[in-house]
Amino acid sequence: MxxxxxxxxxxxxxxxxxxxxxxxxxxxxxxxxxxxxxxxxxxxxxxxxxxxxxxxxxxxxxxxxxxxxxxxxxxxxxxxxxxxxxxxxxxxxxxxxxxxxxxxxxxxxxxxxxxxxxxxxxxxxNVSSEIIPQLLLDPSPEFRRDAVQQLIDRAETIDDKQQKLATFRKAMQGATDEDQVKELAKGIRSLGDDVSLVQHFGFLTDWEIIGPFNNRGLVGFAETYPPEKKIDLDATLEGQLGEVKWDEITTGDEFGVLDIAKTISPYKGAVMYLTTTFDSPATRDVQFRFGTPNAWKIWVNGQYLFGRDEYHRGMAIDQYTVPATLKQGQNVILVKLCQNEQTEDWAQRYQLQFRVSDASGVAVHSAASNRQAAALPQNSQKNLTAQTGGTR
Amino acid sequence: MLTLTMTRRFLPVCFAAVSAVCLTGADWLQFRGSDVSGVSLESNIPATWSENKNVAWKVELPGRGLSCPIVIGDRVVVTASSGFHQDRLHVLCFDRASGKALWHRQFLATGRTMTHPKMCVATPTPASDGERIYAFYSSNDLACLDLDGNLLWYRGLTYDFPNASNSLGMSSSPIVVGDTLIVQVENDAESFATGINVLSGVSRWKKDRPKRANWTSPTFAKNADGTSLALLQSSAGIEAVDPETGKTAWEYKDGAATIPSSVVSSDYVFIPSNGLTVLRTGDGNPSDILWNDNRLGPSTPSPVVVNGRVYVINRAGVLQAADMTTGNILWRLRLTGPFSATPVVAGKHLIAFNEKGDGQVVDISGEEGQLVGENNLGETILGTPAISGNEMFVRSDGHLWKIAAE
Known part of the structure; x- marks a missing residue:
């Protein structure tokens, strides 16, 4: 039994x-x-x-x-x-x-x-027209992209200015791909309204910077300079061209591009360090998404994440994606940016564009920093470029 | 200056288990064909074609691609990439006779997908040994499928080695030598080549390569005993390796181009180096430079060698023919460029597609080259065509065509 x-x-x-x-x-x-x-x-x-x-x-x-x-x-x-x-x-x-x-x-x-x-x-x-409109804010970037595109297409058929603007605005909520965001910004602006792309993408615009340190003969990428050991914003350090100190650098670029060559100096064979803080209300996983034509290394809260020894192979929004974990409170991000000694016209850029996002590309904003620049109107942001300091 | 280093201990017997590339009739199994020559002497492709003439069929593709179609028996396989981030990877199989879609498989890229706008993630050409398909992408994703589209194994070479990528994109096409898939993943940050067991997808060997961006594809040279060496090109030159062990047999160290690839014909190796440099391998090892001519440097397209002549297209779009044993330039013919695709030879015709999609057909059977056909399908064409029997398969970002006499 x-x-x-x-x-x-x-x-x-x-x-x-x-x-x-x-x-x-x-x-x-x-x-x-x-x-x-x-x-x-x-x-x-x-x-x-x-x-x-x-x-x-x-x-x-x-x-x-x-x-x-x-x-x-x-x-x-x-x-x-x-x-x-x-x-x-x-x-x-x-x-x-x-x-x-x-x-x-x-x-x-x-x-x-x-x-x-x-x-x-x-x-x-026929399921597309039934399903996609419900997925504008979906965790899947592909669903969001389809939903955004349906709204863009619909907006093109709307004559009423306010309705059209509202449709663009609604679409912008789900947009994370550069082409769609640009198209929507153009549409919104053509209707007399404005949008901050710094805010939308979550570009970090306010940094402290120090350098140059030596990268002649490309030795700097592997070299451990003092900022990698300790970030002391009051420190005076021995740089490539003499003593250097941390100084503020802020960009007013609509796409958050920090341009070291134009706003500080077109250093060659140089290493610069940039640091900023990011206030997170809770411990969470994020992605650091950034673009640069220069070699780089990145740390968060003293922990090395990744580095890439490649120069002048292009630059784009979200060119690199590095997973990171933020702790609750202030997080210190450190970026090492290396410039080589190539002389060609196309090898002179010394730039960084940096944002924090969730896994699907939606911006994650710091609770306490970068707000000021993001909140400013476009014209005011452009003026900030001229105020950029730098490191001597 | 020629700098050759030989690994004397290298024994041809090492290749005993390695068979030659599997040649299945008129199959076109990889970039530049099954023997990586770009030549199909038995073929006869019409000199003229258009949307309404000599197009057997035309099918839509779901994404972009610079990769070439490959032909396996009665099947034509092509890869594509789509999505805003080009992270959707496609492998498509069509019935060769009718163009009917047999199957379509998709994967999500596990490596970086940024490329120069002219390139896309589906730039490397897939390879096959006649039984399996090896679909490789700029993201260094490598999918092995059977001929019915069933996944056999999958590798993410950037997933494995995260710094192996190039922000401009990567284009090296793998080749099958024996039962090893030879893959070059070379860039400024982390460069390597690997020989992968075609059955398991596990690397038999992996070796560091020069840290410099490199878009060239490997080829192979046969030894007198029928065994083969894989030839790996880079800015440093050529490294000939045992495909099964990766062990270096010989090296040519005087530098080479990083876009056009070398080509082998009998025991001659034509290297885009200092213009064009030709080595004669004889017993499998090169003894000296046979000739060199800096006027014969190819631009993006790789050289083609057929019937005792080497053909190169230079930066000005001029097709040059030279004697393969002496380097004497025999004739020049100005074509309309610019070119990305490597020309192929079908019978007496050399067919060169420029980027505007002009398929220029040159009769190379006489004393001088003669342009006998200029055909346009109305779309940009950056990929090298495939020739199989009396049929040619060519793709754009949007379509795949079969060209054959009506």
Whole structure:
């Protein structure tokens, strides 16, 4: 009798064999690591999942994206695409209601939610107009971009100035991609209103700067100069051209570009350090997103994050993304910016553009700094450039 | 000055397990074709084509790409990248006969996707060994799929080595040598080459390379015993390595271009170095410079060698033909540039696409080159075409065409 009871219980608590196999396969895929570690088990797992899964399994496969590394997410994505294609080709219906539920569940992985939408789109091309307008402020940048574009397109059809402006303004709430933000700013301004792109992107405009230190022969990138050991804003240090002190540098550039060559000096073979504080109301993960044509290293609260020894290969908004954790209260950001000795016209830029965002690119603002510059009207910001100090 | 260093202990027997590149009939399996020559002598492509003439089919692509199509049996595979950040990576497979889409797989880039505006993330050409597809991108994402689009393994080389990237983009196309995929990831910050086991996706070897931006693609040279060496080009020159171990066999150290790639024909190696420099490898190891001519320096397109002649397109858009053994310039023909795509040879025709999309067809069978066709499909074309049988496949940012006689 005991064995019968046990067997009966098993029927209720143990997953079916196929489900257990699926769980094991997902586990193998999510174990994929760096340098090909786990590739071979993952290969078998992909094959098993593609073979055993049906349309009904798609929501579970999408759930599996939770916590998946970028590599594992691509494995899972391939499984979902292959299963969805096969089932659709076989004339089997997809679980549309469950896919919709995945799309709108913002607690799920944005990659999985977007994939659910793409799968749904294959069988119903009309879902875009139904779903996308609801996702303007979504954690998924791709959903936001689509929603912003729908509003931009709609604004173009509106004659009423106030309605048009309101539509642009609404779209701007979800916009993080440079092209859309610029288009919206142009539209808003054409209607007589204004917008601060410094505020929108969250560019950090107020810094302290010191230098130059020596980078002749490119020795400076690896050299540890005093600011890397201790940031003392009152210190006088021995620089490349004599004594140097920390000084303020503020940019009024609409896109938050700090231009060392133009506002201080076109140093060559030099290292400059920039530091600023960022007030966070709570401990949280953020991304430092920045652009520079110069070699750089970055620290937060004394912890080295990353560095890159590359010069004059272009500069763009969000050129680099470095994950960071902010502590509650004041956080000290330190950037080392190196200029080389190239003489070509295209190799003279010595610049930094820096912002803090969440994982989806939405600006994260400091509670206490950079507000002043961001709040100023555009004309006043431009005047600030002339006030930029510098380090001698 | 020639500077060659030889690894004397290097033994050809090391290559015993390495087979030559898998040649499947008229397949065009990687950048510049299965043998990385850009030549298909048996092919016959019409000299004229347009939207309404000699276009067998045309299909839309979901994203940009400078990568070349590849042809595997009855399938044509092409990569693309899309999205504002170019972080959506596509692999598409079409039926060669009809252009019907067979499958479409997408991945999200795990490495950096910033490129020069002219480039995009789908700049490197995918490679195949006839059984698997190796789709590589500027973000250094590397997806291995079977011919039905099922993922076999996935590597993120910038995910593994975070400083391996170039803000201008990367373009080196991998090649398959035996059962090893040769990949060059070279830039100012972290440069390496790696030989990846095609079955597992795990690196057999990884070696540091010059820290300097490099957009060239590897090629291979065959030894007398049928084994092969992978040739890695950089600003430093050429490093010939055992594809299975990465061990250096020989080096040419007098510098080389970082955009056009070297080409091998029989036992001659044509290197874009000090103009054009030619080594003769003989028993597999180069003994000396055969000739050098600074007038024959290629611009972006790589040289092509066929029927005893080497062809280069210079910065002025002039196609030059030279004797491959002496370097004597035989003729010059001004084409309309600028060029990004490397010319290919189909039968007696050299076909060069300029950036405006002009497909210029030059008859190279006579004493002088003769322009016999100028064709435009109305779109920018930056990628090298693929030739297979009597068919040519060429792509733009928006479309893939099959050109064949009606």
């Amino acid at each position: 005991r064995w019968l009871i046990a067997a009966s219980l098993m029927l209720f608590v143990a997953p079916p064999f196929a489900q257990a196999a699926q769980t094991d396969s997902i586990k193998a895929i999510k174990a994929v690591g760096h340098e090909g570690n786990g590739n071979v088990p993952a290969l078998a797992a992909v094959a098993e999942l593609q073979k055993s899964s049906t349309a009904a399994d798609l929501p579970a496969l999408l759930d599996a994206f939770a916590g998946a590394s970028p590599l594992a997410a691509n494995y899972l994505r391939n499984v979902v695409e292959a299963v969805a294609d096969r089932e659709t080709a076989a004339g089997h219906s997809l679980p549309a209601d469950k896919l919709r539920a995945v799309i709108f569940d913002t607690k799920l992985d944005p990659r999985a939610r977007r994939l659910a939408y793409e799968v749904l789109l294959k069988v119903d091309s």
